[in-house]
Amino acid sequence: MTSGPARGGAGQGPGDRRPRVFEPDFLTELFRNPLDPGYADAAARRRNSPSSARGRDGSSRAVGLALVVALGFLFAVAYRQTVAEEPGRSQARAGLVAQIKQRQAETDALAAQADRLREDVGRQRDAALSGSQASRLRRLEAGTGLGRVRGDGVVVRLADAPAAEKDSVTGSGGGPPRVLYTDLQRVANDLWAAGAEAVAINGQRLTAMSTIRSAGEAVLVDFRPVTGPYEVSAIGPGSMRERFDDSRAAYLMRDLVESVGLSFQVRQVDGLTLPGAPEPRLRYAEPSVSPSPSSSGVEGSSRPEPSGSGASPSRSGGGR
Structure with missing residues (x-):
């Protein structure tokens, strides 16, 4: 058994030559002509019919022009409507501002x-x-914050910083440039810890029931708004200034002065007068309605006393 002639004429004799056959290379043809022949035919037909191309270009221009006209009309209507409603909004805003000022004056x-x-x-x-x-009652009122007091002390002044410039890369500033309610809380607590006997914020006397909170960007002291600059006044011993300077609140505020530009000042004041706080609204405990004897198993019910006992429980819980 002999092998057949190889592809391409290898092993053929000089008198029996055949033409060499080359098979198509699919990858080479794909990279050489990446587009489908149908796309080339469509492009050729489009080039051969210039009238249809001009018609399509004209229709696209007409659609674009109509769209521009419609958008311009909508913008014009919106601008006219906004300008027409501006006097009404300004008037309503002015009325609300006047009402707020009137209520503040009444308060x-x-x-x-x-x-x-x-x-x-x-x-x-x-x-x-x-x-x-x-005299004893006045001392109790002064200690609880309900009475006006006078004495030597310190005044801590906190003020907002100018608006900080935002970072060009991150878009954030170096920190809040305004005094927060937590800053006032820290200062007041550290003044108490330094030996203060009476503390007030912008004339609002602090008591054991006082609160320092925030509502949006406003600071509330006992639910009454206070605005900057804030002055935290405290009456106490002569060593209070030095002890407060070594407190954590003073350290943090000095750090904020260097980082974001807040204003923080502490000064000694002689003859400082602090007003009394308003009378608190007291709540008294009231006995609940006594349940019927049949509901002795329910939580909060009282077991009936045996007849003839005549004994009443003592307030101090005697008998234990």
């Missing part, structure tokens, strides 16, 4: 009247009580 007048009535009540009470009892 300030009522607060001043309450202070005068409180002073009248205090004078009449002192006249009705003996000297020792009135």
Whole structure:
């Protein structure tokens, strides 16, 4: 068995030559002509019919022009509507601002009247009580924050910084350039820890029930707004200034002065006067409705006393 002639004429004799056959290379043809022949035919037909191309170009221009006209009309209508409603919005805003200022003036007048009535009540009470009892009551009021006090102390002044420039890369600033309610909380707490006997923020006396909170960007002291610059006044011993300078609040505020530009000042003041806080609204416990004896198994029910006992439980819980 002999092998057949190889492809391409290898092993053929000189008198029996055949033409060499080359098979098509698919990958080479794909890279040489990447587009389908149908696309080339469509492009050729488009080049051979210039009238249809001009018609399509004209229709596209007409559609674009109509779209531009429609958008311009919509913008014009929106601008006219905005300009027409601006006087009404400005008037409503001015009315709200006037109402707010009126309510603030009324609130300030009522607060001043309450202070005068409180002073009248205090004078009449002192006249009705003996000297020792009135003196003891005034000391208790001063300690709880309900009485006006006078003495030497310090004033801590906090003020917002100018608006910080945003970083060009990250888009964020170096920190909040305004005084936060937490800053006032830290300063007040560290003044108490330094030995303060009475503390007030912008004239608002702090008591054991006082709160320092925020509502949006506003700072509330006992639910009354205070605005910067903030002055935290404290009456206490002579060592209070030095102890407060070594506190954590003072250290953090000095760091904020260097980082974001907040204003932080502490000064000694002689003869400082702090007003009294408003009378708190006291809540008293009231006994609940006694359940029926049949519901002795329900939580909170009382077991009926045996008849003839006549004994009442003592307040101090005697008998244990």
